[in-house]
Structures are given as structure tokens and as C-alpha cells.
Amino acid sequence: MSEASDRxxxxxxxxxxxxxxxAFARGLCGRADFADDLVQETLLKAWAAQARFEPGTSMRxxxxxxLRNVYxxxxxxxxxxxxxxxxxxxxILVAPAGQEGPLHLGDLHRALLTLPPERREALLLVGAxxxxxxxxxDICGCAVGTIKSRVGRARAALSAMIEDGSxxxxxxxxxxxxxxxxxGLAAAQQTKx
Amino acid sequence: xxPEQNLSSPTRSPPPPEWAxxxxxxxxxxxxxxxxxxxxxxxxKLDDSDS
Numbered sequence: 001m002s003e004a005s006d007r008x009x010x011x012x013x014x015x016x017x018x019x020x021x022x023a024f025a026r027g028l029c030g031r032a033d034f035a036d037d038l039v040q041e042t043l044l045k046a047w048a049a050q051a052r053f054e055p056g057t058s059m060r061x062x063x064x065x066x067l068r069n070v071y072x073x074x075x076x077x078x079x080x081x082x083x084x085x086x087x088x089x090x091x092i093l094v095a096p097a098g099q100e101g102p103l104h105l106g107d108l109h110r111a112l113l114t115l116p117p118e119r120r121e122a123l124l125l126v127g128a129x130x131x132x133x134x135x136x137x138d139i140c141g142c143a144v145g146t147i148k149s150r151v152g153r154a155r156a157a158l159s160a161m162i163e164d165g166s167x168x169x170x171x172x173x174x175x176x177x178x179x180x181x182x183x184g185l186a187a188a189q190q191t192k193x
Numbered sequence: 194x195x196p197e198q199n200l201s202s203p204t205r206s207p208p209p210p211e212w213a214x215x216x217x218x219x220x221x222x223x224x225x226x227x228x229x230x231x232x233x234x235x236x237x238k239l240d241d242s243d244s
Contacts, residue, residue: 108212109219
């Protein structure tokens, strides 16, 4: 039956995008274990919703929509404690040492976690995942101009943190990130944007 | 390419800042990780439970 082969095809496509789902989730929440929980939940929901997937369209974009919804609902439940997972990334140098010292991937990720969620996801989609503004707007369910503005603000905020040396530091960054995430979420809920 | 110029023109789409490649590396470093078996196992089980 072609139904069975359709399901196998769907399954293969899901498995193919798992590394991308993990990368997006890790960028959003900062912790490998939480991120993988999000991905597992996303796969369950994607499977349940497979009738709504249009074959030939992007499985990555389609599952990212589900992942961001899972993430946002977990964020509202205050599941994340905003902890940053120290990994090898911590020691990878991003930019040469400037006045404020070297910039490491871990510093960059912690700074990213201080951004309001909607700016963080916009920057991750466009600046890390390689989506176009149009694709990112589809994933987030908002206007292209809104995505452009969020990416611009996110970049400006990170640049400013890097320039003036106010990047969250290793020891204290987790608490700062958490407070900022929760502030951002509260603001997002008030403005619905 | 002074940092001041970068920061003072927020209306124009500026060139990606120096740290921008770091975001891609952050993302790609996870994409390139070996995939834990748990994901393939989960997806395989989905087939079983589907009716």
C-alpha cells in the first residue's frame, strides 16, 4: 500500500531533520538535555499531525513551527531555569581577543539567552539556521517586516553587549539569563508580539 | 569598519557583525554531533503505536 510507504517516507524525513531540531532547540533554551526533550515532544506532535504536512514542502520548516510552539508553551510553564550548559563550545573562540578579552561561543550563547524569546528565535532562524526572512516569518507566523526588525534588534543588542563588555559572565550569567528570559516573556505576553 | 559606524546606523541593514559566524558555528556544532539512538528509536516506535 502506498499509505505505508508514505508513512515511511515521512519517518525518514523526520529523522533527517532531527539534527536541525536539536540545534534550534539548543539555541533556544541553552541546555542539551532540555533541548532534546523538546525535540522528542516535537517528533510526537509532528507524527500526530502528519496529515497536515504537505509532501514536497520543507520538513525542517514545518517541524520548526511545532518545535517553537512546544518551546513557548514550556517557557510559559516556567519549566526552564535558564541554566546554561557548559560544553566544549565554551572554549571555542569566535572573534579575536579585543579590549574586553576573547569572545567565546559560550559567551555568545549566554548573551543570546538574555534576549527576549521572539528576538532570540528570529536571530537563530535567520542568523544560524540560514532561513530567509520570508521563511522565518512563516515559521513564526508574523510579518516579514516584524522578523527583520527582531533580527536587527537582536543583532544590535548582542553587538552592544560585546562592544561594551556587558556579556553575561560564566558564573553569574545563568541567573541573569533567566531573569531576562522571564522579563522578555512577560513583556511578550502583554504586547502579544 | 569602525564599531561606531556599525552601531550608529540601525536603520540600514548592516553587514553581519564580526561575531555573526559564531551563531552558525553554534548551530552547526549541534547539527554535526552524533545523533543519540533515542531519536531513531522513538521514531521507529511511532510506527508501532499508529493504528
